[in-house]
Amino acid sequence: MCGIAGFYASPLPALKYPDVVQDMLAQIEHRGPDEAGCFLDDRMAMGTVRLSIIDLSTGSQPMGSPDGRYWLCYNGELYNYRELRSELTRLGFAFRTRSDTEVVLLAWAAWGAACLKRFNGAFAFSLFDSVTGELHLARDRYGKRPLFVARHEGGWLFASEMKAFLAYPGFRFSFDAPQLASMFATWTPLPGQSGFRDIEQLPMGEYLTIDGTRAERRRWAALDLVGGAPPATEEEAVELVRAELDAAVDVRLRSDVEVGVYASGGLDSSILAHLVARRSDVPLRTFSLQFEDAEFDESAEQNALASHLGVDHSALRVSDSDVVEAFPEAVRHAEVPVFRTAFVPMYLLAEHVRSQGIKVVLSGEGADEAFLGYGIFKDTRLLSEWNDLDDDERMSRLGRLYPYLGHFNGEDGQRRMLGLYQQFTEERLPGLFSHQMRFQNGRFATRLLKDAGDPFAALQELVAEESGYAELSAVQKAQWLEFRTLLSGYLLSTQGERMALAHGVENRCPFLDPAVVRLATSVNQRFGDEYDEKYLLKRAYADVLPARIIEKGKFPYRAPDSAAFVRSNSDYRDLLTDADTLDEIGVLDPRFVRRFTDRIFDSRPERIGTKENQTFVFLASTIWLHHWFVRGHARRRDPLDVPMHVVDRRSDALSA
């Protein structure tokens, strides 16, 4: 894994390019502590910090095409690089290394941007065409690897993580209030959002071409959820699921270093642990979290899995105070406001994994989105059929929605749910029917802001402009929203790759192989019981996993939220209500912030609901983001720890 950073059409004198790009890379050195390199031209500068995983000796960057036309800074892994390499070799391209980086470079030389459609991988890269002077910035189809682009004084800055911009002379961070409102209400940044003014995320499945002073964004991969014709029988579907997951795991085990697995005790990661253990000559190493609080703990399932598969399992026990203590540093890596603390234990887990000598892990992200594992899909189905059902049927289905949530169950629980669900049977937010209940809860957090405007305007615009969205079924729309918001905006990023890469650990997600997602969309809701989530996945692996894992049902991964802060560190009351800080931030409403913070610290934890917990974590993370980015304390002053390999094509350098 790697990090990239650079700038284009900068008004800075070219003389300063090497120092600036080196300083930007130093800010993200955690992403790639093994090597560093940069490419300098009169028009731009870019560089890479590299974590060596494939072709440790010769995969160095920046890499240029043999004719010197194309230059690449690449972050990620191309899982089908061997197949593409063979194809390019047949076309007459000669390779100097075994690395996937060279395959990306020559694929672009051969096919231009059309190469992207052939890629199965998790990547973000910058590619400079020295003949046309164009800079291309590209990102993978699901948003696995990050890429931020900032406008500053007529130039463009880009980097894997925004903190690199802290090293660019004169660049300052400031919060974007409408984006914060959208994030607070919908839980995550939307695909293009960063939370800060003048900084955009390149959306997943898109590439940006900058040519002189013009920039154009194009989409290379749409999210296709309609699916093809389903197999004729359930048996066939099960076989296909097994075959596609086998293939997805096989290509993700292509690595020159040992690969571990995050095994939470849930179904998805247990499937991965089983598939990898079966392919490994040495005992597979698996990793998980354990919590003091039994409400969040899954150690019984983890132990059952470990003994069943004979893997070498290592669990990290995380306490409330660990979460509170690591929170600021984890927010520094998250870089965006966050709605729950579950990313913090993942930060600690990555640290643990790296200390055990592991650089690559497989994890289960994407399974719930691809195979409709979340409760929101069942909710959506029920709500879209609500008006056709009688009260008894409604009650019976409500009872099957969330068997693990106490307040949903028992006669009283279901009866009360009836009144709640009734509120969401009409589409009040155009295009967002499936998510209205979630967003209703999200409205509360927007009260942190002085002026929240319409917090759903940005998301409504996004779906209104998406071609084909209106024709999707209610459940498919919910799935589209999950892929485009929570998956990419939080699970893959804040909770996934940002926490792993903070410690130089690369995560890979077999369930997000395009072929797996394509198959899932073809078989979803065609077989089995619609209220038994991930029915086919369970069927496919019931005979090889412990029964308690198959039968447990969906157990959401969570961690203690506001209660941990209240119990462990009362300084937070002062930190969150500091008048100078709130005044500097400007966009927060100090009166509400104070009243809300008092409420959290003065109430019994059981009186604090989900919306209050989320609001609390949004508030705390925003305060820390202000500290790290707006005030600039995330700026690292140390130079890179590794020597820089420089390719200098500036005219001064050539004449010297």
Added chain:
Amino acid sequence: MEQELKQYMEEQFMFEFDSEITEDSDLFKAGVIDSFGYITLIGHIEQEYDVKLGEEALLGNVMVSLSGIVGFVESARSRTSENG
């Protein structure tokens, strides 16, 4: 009872009834109430005022505004006392 319930709701949902959010406002539409809050509110009303909210009340959208709730609870109580 109206005053007590009003105070409970203001404290629970952290807002004040005013000219924008009135006793007749649909508190869902106003963005004041959330799912956990709703379930807690229904539980509170049933326990505190000793009424049981039937499916008709829950589905009929009377339990979403202060005036709706007060009206329902008062008529339910008067029915109970008449019957008793």
